Amino acid sequence: MKIRHINIKHFRGIQALSWTVPEGSIVCLIGRGDSTKSTILDAIKYALFPSWNPSFNEFDFFQTDTTSNVEITITLGELPEELLRDNKYGLYLRGWDRSRKCIVDEPEDGLEDVITVQLIVDQNLEPKWTVICDRFEEEKPFRVSDRAKACATYIGAYADSHLTWNKNSALSRITESENILGLLSEASRAAKEALNADRDEKLASFDAAATVAEGIAKKFGVPVSEEGAYKAQLDTGAINIRAGGLSLHDKNIPLRRLGLGSRRMLTFGIQQEGLSEPHITLIDEIEIGLEPHRISRLLKKLNEDDGGQYFITTHSPVVLRELTVEQLSIVQIQNNQVTVNGAAIPSIKDNIQGKIRKDAGAFLAKKVIVCEGATEVGLCRGLDNHWTVQGNDPFSFHGVAMFDAGGSGQIKNTAEALIRLGYDVFVIGDSDDASFSADDGAALVGLGAQVIRWDGDVSIEEYFFKHLPWEAVQSSVRYACSMYTEQSISDQICARIPDVADLSSLVDTEPLRAAIGSTAKEKSWFKRVNLAEEWVFEIGDSLNDGSTTIGAHIESIKTWVVDA
Numbered sequence: 161m162k163i164r165h166i167n168i169k170h171f172r173g174i175q176a177l178s179w180t181v182p183e184g185s186i187v188c189l190i191g192r193g194d195s196t197k198s199t200i201l202d203a204i205k206y207a208l209f210p211s212w213n214p215s216f217n218e219f220d221f222f223q224t225d226t227t228s229n230v231e232i233t234i235t236l237g238e239l240p241e242e243l244l245r246d247n248k249y250g251l252y253l254r255g256w257d258r259s260r261k262c263i264v265d266e267p268e269d270g271l272e273d274v275i276t277v278q279l280i281v282d283q284n285l286e287p288k289w290t291v292i293c294d295r296f297e298e299e300k301p302f303r304v305s306d307r308a309k310a311c312a313t314y315i316g317a318y319a320d321s322h323l324t325w326n327k328n329s330a331l332s333r334i335t336e337s338e339n340i341l342g343l344l345s346e347a348s349r350a351a352k353e354a355l356n357a358d359r360d361e362k363l364a365s366f367d368a369a370a371t372v373a374e375g376i377a378k379k380f381g382v383p384v385s386e387e388g389a390y391k392a393q394l395d396t397g398a399i400n401i402r403a404g405g406l407s408l409h410d411k412n413i414p415l416r417r418l419g420l421g422s423r424r425m426l427t428f429g430i431q432q433e434g435l436s437e438p439h440i441t442l443i444d445e446i447e448i449g450l451e452p453h454r455i456s457r458l459l460k461k462l463n464e465d466d467g468g469q470y471f472i473t474t475h476s477p478v479v480l481r482e483l484t485v486e487q488l489s490i491v492q493i494q495n496n497q498v499t500v501n502g503a504a505i506p507s508i509k510d511n512i513q514g515k516i517r518k519d520a521g522a523f524l525a526k527k528v529i530v531c532e533g534a535t536e537v538g539l540c541r542g543l544d545n546h547w548t549v550q551g552n553d554p555f556s557f558h559g560v561a562m563f564d565a566g567g568s569g570q571i572k573n574t575a576e577a578l579i580r581l582g583y584d585v586f587v588i589g590d591s592d593d594a595s596f597s598a599d600d601g602a603a604l605v606g607l608g609a610q611v612i613r614w615d616g617d618v619s620i621e622e623y624f625f626k627h628l629p630w631e632a633v634q635s636s637v638r639y640a641c642s643m644y645t646e647q648s649i650s651d652q653i654c655a656r657i658p659d660v661a662d663l664s665s666l667v668d669t670e671p672l673r674a675a676i677g678s679t680a681k682e683k684s685w686f687k688r689v690n691l692a693e694e695w696v697f698e699i700g701d702s703l704n705d706g707s708t709t710i711g712a713h714i715e716s717i718k719t720w721v722v723d724a
Contacts, residue, residue, distance in 0.1 A: 161236045161237070161238055161239060161240070161309065161310045161311075161438060161440065162236065162237050162238045162438065162440070162469045163181050163204065163234055163235070163236060163237075163440065163469060163471075164180070164181055164235045164236065164237045164256050164263075164272075164274055165178075165179065165180050165181060165234070165235040165256075165263060166178075166179045166181060166200070166203070166204070166232075166233070166234055166235075167179075167231070167232075167233040167234075168200070168203050168231070168232050168233075168498075169222075169228075169229075169230070169231040169232075170221060170222040170225070170228045170229060170230050170231060171199065171203055171220065171221075171222065171230045171231075171232060172196070172199045172202070172219070172220055172221075172222065173194070173196045173199055173222070173493070173496075173498075174196050174199055174200075174203075174222065174496075174498050175222050175496040175497060175498075176496075176497055176498070177196075177200070177497075177498040177499070177500070179200075179500040180261045180262075182486065182487075182489060182502045182504070183258075184486055184487055185462070185463065185465060185466060185468055185469060185470060186459075186462055186463065186470045186472065186483065186487045187469070187470065187471050187472070187487065187489055188472050188473070188474060188479065188480075188483055188487050188488050188489065189201075189471070189472070189473045189474075189489055189490075189491050189500070190473075190474060190475075190480065190488055190489070190490055190491065190523060190524055191490055191491035191492055191524070191526070192524065192525055192526040192559040193475070193559075194493075195491045195492055195493050195498070195526075196491060196493055196498050197473040197491045198444050198445075198473055200471075200491065200498075200500075201314065201442045201444055201471055201473060202314075203232045204232075204234065204312065204440070204442055204471060205312060205314045205442055206232060206279055206287070207232045207233075207234045207277055207278075207279045207289075208234070208277070208307050208310045208312035208440065209287075209289075209304075209307060209312075210304065210307055210308040210310075210312060211304065213286075213287060214287065216230070216281050216285045216287060217285065218285075220281065221281075222496075226282075226283040226285075227283060229280050229281060229282050229283075230279070230280065230281035231278065231279070231280055232278070232279040233276060233277070233278045233279075233292075234276070234277050234278075235254070235256065235263055235274050235275070235276045235277075236274055236275055236276075236277060236310065237256050237272045237273070237274045238272075238438060239273060239274070239275065240309055243275065243306060243309070244273060248306070249275050249291050249300060249302075249306075251296075251300075252275055252276075252291045252292070252293045252295075252296065252300055253267045253273050253274070253275060253293075254266070254267060254273075254274050254275065254276060254293050255267045255268050255271030255272065255273070255274065256271055256272040256273075256274040257271055258272065263276070265293055265294045265295060266295070275291050275293075276291065276292050276293060277289065277290070277291055277292075277302050277307075278290050278291075278292050278299070289301065289302040289304075289307065290302055310439075310440055311438070311439035311440060312439070312440040312441075312442065313439065313440075313441050313442065314442045314444075315424070315427060315428070315441065315442065315443045315444070316444045316445075359391075363391075363392050366392030367391055367392055369392075370390040370391050370392050371388070371390060373390055374388070374389065374390035377390070419449065420448065420449030421448075421449035421450045421451065421454060422449075423449075424448065424449055424450065425450070425454060425458065428443075428458055428461070428462075429461075438467045438468065438469075439467065439468050439469070440468070440469050440471070441468055441469070441470050441471070442470075442471050442472075443470065443471070443472040443473070444472075444473050445473060445474065445475070446458070446459075446472045446473070446474050446476075446479060447474055447475070447476035447478065447479055452478045455476065455478050455479055455482065456478075456482055459479065459482045459483065460482075475524055477520035477521045477524065478520075480516055480520035480523060480524070481516070481517050481520050484513065485503045485504045485509060485512050485513045485516060486502075486503075486504040486509075488502070488503040488504075488516070488523075489501065489502050489503065490502075490503060490523070490581055490582055490583075492526070492582050492583075499582060501581055501582050503516075503523075503581060505580055505581070507580065508573075508576070508577040508580055508581070511573055511577060512577050512581075515563075515574060515577065518564075518566070519563050519564060521561055522561040522562065522563040522578075523581075524561070525559050525560060525561035525583070526558075526559030526560070526583070526584065527558065527559055527560045527561070527583065527584040527585070527586070527720075527721070528560070528561055528562070528563050528578050528583050528584070528585055528586075529560065529561070529562045529563065529585075529586045529587075529588060529717075530563050530565050530571060530574050530575045530578065530585060530586070530587045530588070531562055531563065531564055531565060531588050531589075532565055532567065532568050532571055532588065532589040532590055532596070532620075533564060533565070533566065533567060533687070534564060534687055534688055534689045534692065535620050535621070535686050535687055535692045536562075536564075536588045536589070536620060536692075537562045537564050537689050537692070538686065538688070538689045538690065538691065538692020538693040538694075538695070538696065539588070539620065539692055539693075539696050540555070540562050540588070540717070541562070541689065541692075541693040541696075542692065542693040542694065542695065542696025542697040542700065543696060543700070543703070543714065543717065543718070545693065545697050545700075546696065546697050546700030546701075546703075547700075547718065552722075553722070555721060558721050558722060560721050563578070565589075567595070568589055568590060568593040568595045568596035569593075569595035569596070571587060571589050571596045571600070572596060572600045572603070572604065575587050575604050575607075575609055576604070576607065579604075579607045579608060579609060584608075584720075585604070585608070585609040585610075586609065586610045586611075586612075586717065586720050587601070587604055587609055587610070587611040587612065587613075588612045588620075588717075589601070589611075589612070589613050589614075590613075590614055590618065590619045590620055590623075591613045591614050591615065591616065591617050591618060592617050592618050592619050592622070596613070598613065601613045610716065610720055612713050612716065612717070614713075615709075618677070619677075619681045621677050621678075621680040621681040621685070621686065622674070622677035622678060622680075622681055623677070623710070624636075624677070624710065625673050625674075625676045625677035625680065626670075626673050626674065626677060627708065627709045627710040628699065628702055628710060629702050629708075630668040631702065632699040632702035633668070633673065633676065634666070635698055635699055635702075636676075636680075636695060636698070636699060637649065637653075637663060637666070637676065639694065639695055639698050640680070640685045640695075641663070643685070643691060644685075646663065649663070650663045652679045652683055653666075653675060653676060653679055656675035656678070656679060657671065657672055657675045
């Protein structure tokens with residue numbers, strides 16, 4: 161089976177979600193923390209739960225409001241033949257229109273046969289699984305044996321249970337037996353017999369106590385079958401080797417003692433080995449415990465499995481760089497409404513893959529500042545540091561990341577792509593290059609972005625040195641001297657202003673400001689992220705005055721960052 165559509169209502173942090181699942185064997189959910197990625201995986205897990213009853217509580221209800229039922233509705237395709245029979249769910253079949261990505265209630269030629277499974281949890285915390293369609297008012301129970309046919313397996317951060325012969329564990333699936341519990345009972349009896357064979361050596365103290373207990377029994381009139389009948393024995397009922405008690409070992413060392421990454425890799429491998437038939441596998445935080453080379457190898461193995469449908473979540477840029485844009489879906493939450501958008505939007509698909517590989521981390525944020533280049537990235541990082549020192553929350557707290565567009569000519573298409581993917585976008589660019597024009601900025605504003613394009617056909621350096629307070633200009637020059645040499649900076653400025661003999665004779669004039677700004681631009685004083693970051697941190701106090709021209713721009717960045 162494969163999932164075609166998911167609808168979730170009133171489940172944990174999700175008030176409502178309707179999501180058409182993209183084609184392909186891997187669906188990777190990305191987005192900032194608390195965007196309900198893991199909740200979506202849990203919803204799938206519960207809807208296809210392969211045992212009788214999972215445990216629910218009031219915290220599984222949206223805002224703990226148990227007056228509104230939890231509803232998880234999943235439409236399944238690629239159905240096994242036995243589920244298509246009339247005595248199963250044949251009468252409840254619906255159609256899935258692949259071209260329009262929608263459900264048609266009547267199955268038709270040219271449409272994929274699907275069933276829609278619904279899990280309802282009411283205020284009594286009792287789950288109810290049914291198969292539904294609009295043609296029948298009466299629902300049909302979705303039996304646990306049929307839920308198991310979806311082969312839905314959940315692998316969370318800790319997967320130790322899959323390294324035991326537990327019910328529904330990965331190891332159990334590759335064990336050639338239809339009665340694992342029976343085999344475990346035999347193991348218990350074998351342990352009893354082995355211990356009894358060494359009774360004189362290993363149980364002497366226990367048998368001595370048993371003899372005393374037998375004497376007490378006789379004194380109190382408790383019947384004893386025969387003399388010397390009381391002995392120490394393993395009680396196969398009380399200490400039975402239950403499911404989960406038998407685990408995988410490397411010689412005498414249980415494999416649960418391996419490192420987290422090794423345990424998870426082994427679990428993934430065993431899981432694949434035991435699922436030759438189509439399956440649905442849910443992996444939360446796939447990168448946990450894994451080095452980049454292991455992540456790469458794991459994703460390669462998952463990509464080779466055409467029979468499976470993998471739903472994974474990640475916060476790792478490494479994972480994003482290993483996947484294609486078709487495999488990424490972005491989860492976002494706003495006003496309790498959750499949306500999931502596939503990254504492979506036709507209008508941006510061709511250029512978004514390269515951007516993900518360039519700066520995958522930005523795609524894991526909620527809000528993105530698109531920067532023309534390294535200087536603008538450094539500007540934002542310097543502001544972040546300065547505001548944090550002042551006691552404000554850092555950019556990361558607000559889910560903000562910076563993206564280096566790599567030049568003015570890349571600003572517009574980068575910002576457009578991010579906006580279409582559902583990100584909040586702020587743009588910072590120079591105005592001295594026609595490849596990012598005023599019309600381009602206005603077009604982005606029309607799409608919902610906020611834009612700073614420095615006034616006056618200037619670069620960021622020219623704009624800052626024109627509008628900064630004079631004390632900040634002097635501080636900036638001193639910082640440049642500390643990064644390079646005072647002599648080199650002096651020579652560069654004095655070459656443009658012949659009347660200036662050295663830096664000690666600088667006097668605030670417009671020509672001098674213009675000369676310093678153009679020199680900083682052409683000589684790349686701050687064209688590296690770390691240099692621009694330190695520069696802005698040095699002059700941070702001069703940027704706080706919102707009544708100045710430059711302060712108003714900086715204040716607009718701050719307002720956007722903290723705006724929920």
